[in-house]
Amino acid sequence: xxxxxxxxxxxxxxxxxxxxxxxxxRRGALGISQxxxxxxxxxxxxxxxxxEAGRMNVTLETAEQVATAMHCDVAELLGEAx
Numbered sequence: 001x002x003x004x005x006x007x008x009x010x011x012x013x014x015x016x017x018x019x020x021x022x023x024x025x026r027r028g029a030l031g032i033s034q035x036x037x038x039x040x041x042x043x044x045x046x047x048x049x050x051x052e053a054g055r056m057n058v059t060l061e062t063a064e065q066v067a068t069a070m071h072c073d074v075a076e077l078l079g080e081a082x
Contacts, residue, residue, distance in 0.1 A: 020052040
């Protein structure tokens with residue numbers, strides 16, 4: 001487990017990457033493509049690719065859409081992946 005900085009602040013990039021990895025792992029476990037997930041959330045494949053790579057700062061609404069599309073809770077996608 002990573003030690004938090006003394007301020008308790010977790011860098012934004014870390015959470016984006018963790019979220020993206022969790023999405024990718026969950027999507028793989030479900031056996032669906034990026035294209036399928038994109039269709040389920042009303043986005044395009046490139047958006048899902050950027051999200052999984054941790055390059056998207058998704059909104060809470062999008063996180064909820066992704067979780068719903070993959071039959072899980074948002075909390076599962078925001079927790080530690082791996």
